[in-house]
Amino acid sequence: MKSIKSLYNIGHGPSSSHTIGPERICLDVLKHYDGDYYKVILYGSLSFTGKGHLTDSIIKEVLKNVDIEFSNDLHIEHPNTMDIIVYRNQEIIGHERYYSIGGGAIRRRGDDWIEENDIYPHKSFEEIKNYCLKENLSLYDYVYHFEGESIKDYLKEVWRVMQEAINIGLHTEGFLPGKLKVKRKAKALLYSQKNKVSIELRLVSAYAYAVSEVNASGGLVVTAPTCGASGVLPSVLYYLKDVYKYNDQMIINAIATAGIIGNIVKHNGSISGAEAGCQAEVGTACSMAAAAYSQLESGQISVIEYAAEIALEHHLGLTCDPIDGYVQIPCIERNAVAAHRAINAGNLAELLTSTSLISFDTIVETMKETGNDLLDTYRETSQGGLAKKYKAKVEKELKN
Template identity: 35%
Template sequence: MTSLFDLYKIGVGPSSSHTMGPMRAAFRFAHDLNQQQVLQRVSRLQAELYGSLALTGIGHATDRAVLLGLSGHEPATVDPEAIDRDVAGIRASQQILLAGSHPIAFHENTDLLFHRDQMFPPEATQQHPNGLRLTAFDESGAVLSQRTYFSIGGGFITEDGETSAATDKPSIEIPYPFQSAAELLELANANHLRIDELMLANECALIHTDGTHQSDEEQIRNRILTIWKTMQSCVARGIATEGILPGGLKVRRRAHRLAERLEARRQNGQPVDPLAPLDWVTIYAMAVNEENAAGGRVVTAPTNGAAGVVPAVAHYYLNFIPGADQAGLLRYFLTSAAIGILYKENASISGAEVGCQGEVGVACSMAAGGLAAALGGTNGQIEHAAEIGMEHNLGMTCDPIGGLVQIPCIERNAMGAVKAVHATRMAMEEPEEHKVSLDQVIRTMYLTGLDMQSRYKETSLAGLALNIIEC
C-alpha cells in the first residue's frame, strides 16, 4: 500500500511529474549503471522525452531535471540554490560527471531529444503520456544499457515492464488494508477507529526504523511534523519573496503584496472583514505555488502542481480555528493521506493522464477530508467532505500557458484550497447520508480523465495555453 510519505515527498519545483519524476528516473538509471559495473565503459548518455514530457518539458524544467538526475542528484536532497550553477556547468562542459566515474559526453542538441510528435516511446509495453527513454553507449557507439521510465504523477516513477513483484519495495503486511473508501469506512467502524488512527497503525507497519529509541508512532509523528515544517518554510519564503517568476511569461509574485495589504488593514484598525481568513487561505496557497514555479523547495501534496492546497488549509486550521492544536494537525495529515491513497491506487494523480482534476481536484478532496478530521468530524463526515471536494472539480483541464506551472496553476491552488474549506463546512453541517459516495466520484474522475482529449491534459496544445497570446 502507498504510504503517507510516498504522497508527501520533499522535493523541488516546478513539477512533480515533469521535474521530480524525470530526475528520479535519471538518478536510478545512473545508479543502476554503477550497480551493473558498466559505468566505467560508458562514453555517452542520451535521454529521449515523449508525450507530455516532450511538449511541456522545457517549461517544466524537465531538461534540467534529467541533467541533474544523471549527475547523481535526487529531488529530496538537491540544493535549489545550486541548481542553476550545476546545470550551467554541465551545459558548458557538455559532460556528465558522476561520483567515482570519468566524464561522460552529453551534448544537449543531440543527446536530449524531445519527440513532440510521439505520445509513447516505441515498443514500450506501458502507455502513459510521460515517457522517458535513457540510453548509455560505449566508445564504439554500442548500447550498454537502455531503460524506459514513466513519470506517473506526484513524483512516482515506474519502469516499463516493471511488475509489482519487481519493485524495490518489499511486500509488507499492514493491519488494515483497504482498496476503496467503503472498505476504509467499514474497517474503521468495525474496529472502533477514526480514519487517522487506522492510518497511523498502517504507517507503523510500513515504517523503516531510524535506529533511535523512539516508538514507531513517535517516528511517524516526527516525520509528519518534518513535512509540516517544510511546508511552513515554503509558505514563509513565498510570502517574503517578491519579483518576477522565471520562464518568460513575466508573472509577478503576488503573495507578498496581498499579505502586506491584509496586515496594513489590520494595523490601521479597519473593520474586520469576516472573510479575511479565506483571503489568508488564498495567500498561503499562492505563496507555495509561487515558490514551486520558481523551482524552490516544496512538498508534493500529492503533486507539485497542487502543492499549495494542503498546506494552505493546514495553516487555516492552525491560525483561525479556536482550539486548534498539534493533535488536530496530525489527524489532518493522516486522514488526507488515506484519501490521497484512494485516488493514487484507484485512479490517477497525473495531470498528463487525467487533467488537473487529478492534481488540484485530488488535493482539494484530501484537504477537505483532512480538515473534517482535524475539526473532530466523524468518519462519515470525512468521506462526505472528500467527496464534495472532488465532485466540484470534475472535468478540470490541465492547460498551462507556455508549459509553465504558473497560469492558471497558482490561482487554481488558491481556489482549490478555499473550495476545500467550503466542502468541509458543508459536510460538517449535514447528516452523514448523501447520494454520491467518494468511491463513485473517484471512479467518475478517472473515467472523465480518460475521455478528455489529450490536448487538454498537460500538453499546452489547447485551452488557455492556446488562446492566450504569449507576450
C-alpha cells in the same frame, strides 16, 4: 495500498511528474549503469511541457553529459514516457524506458521491482470506513496502525517543509522564472488592506500562493498529491493553525487523514494531470484538504467522506492546460481557489452529511472515467484550452 510516504514526497518543483519523477529515473539509471554519455528522449507531456516544467534542467543536473530530445511521437504507452540510452566509450551499454506516473512515482518498462510493498490491506474508502467503525478507530489511527509509529516522524517533517515553503513564499518578491514574467503575489496578498476582503480569503490565498510560487521556482515542496497542487493542503492547515490555534499534533493527524484520501484516489483513479487532467491533481488536493479540515473541525468519518466527495465532485472535468508548460498560469491561482473550496466543502458536509447520496468511492471512479474521456490536448500538453488561446493571442500580437 502503498504507504502514504509515496504520496507525500518531499522534493523540488515545479512538477512531481516532470521534475521529481525524471530526477529519480536518472538516479535509478546511474545505479545500474556506469556511462560516460547519455541520450534522453522525452515523449508526451514530458516533451510538450518539459522546458516550462524544468524537466531538461533536472536531467542535465543529474546526468551531466547528456543530450535531450523532445519527441512529437504520441504512440506511447504512458503520457509521461522517457527513454534513456546509455553510452560508454561511444558504444550503447543500456537502453531503458521509464514512466513518470505522478506524484514523483516511477516505473520501468518490463519490470516491477520499483513497486513498493502494500501497507494497507483495504483498497476503498468503504472498506476502510467499515474497518475503522468496527475497530473504533479514527482515520488517522488507521494510518498509524498500519504504518507504525515511524510515520508520525515522517509527517512531522512533511509539515515542517510545508510551513517552510509558506514562510519562504510570503517573504519573497519579484517575478517567477520563465518568459511569462508572472509577478509573485503571496506577500502582497498577506498585507492587503482591502476592507471588503475577508481575513480567511486573504490569508488562505496568501498561503496557497506562497507554496505555489516556491514550487514554480523549483523550491522544496511536498507533493500533496503533486507539486502542481502542493499549495492547497498546506494553506488550509496553516490557516487553521494560525487562526483557530490547532496544535502541530492535531495538524499531523489531519495530514494522515488527508493521506488516506489521496491514497485512495491514487490507487483507484489517478493523481497525474498527464493521465486525467487537473481534476486528478488540484481536484485530489482539494479533496485531501477538505478531509483534513473536517478531521479537525468534526472528526466524524461520515463528515470527512462527504467533504472529500464534495471537493472532488466539483472538480470533475477540470483540464490541465498550463500556459507554455509553466506551472504558473492557471496553476497557482487554481491552488488558492481549491483551498477555499476545500473549506467550503468541509462546512457544507457538516451541515448536510445525513443527506449524502454519493460515496467517495463512486466519485473517484467517476473522476477516472472522466479523465479517460478527456482529449490528450487537455492533459498537461499545453496544446489545448487556455494554453492554446494564450499562444494564439501572443502570435497575433507579434504579427501586428
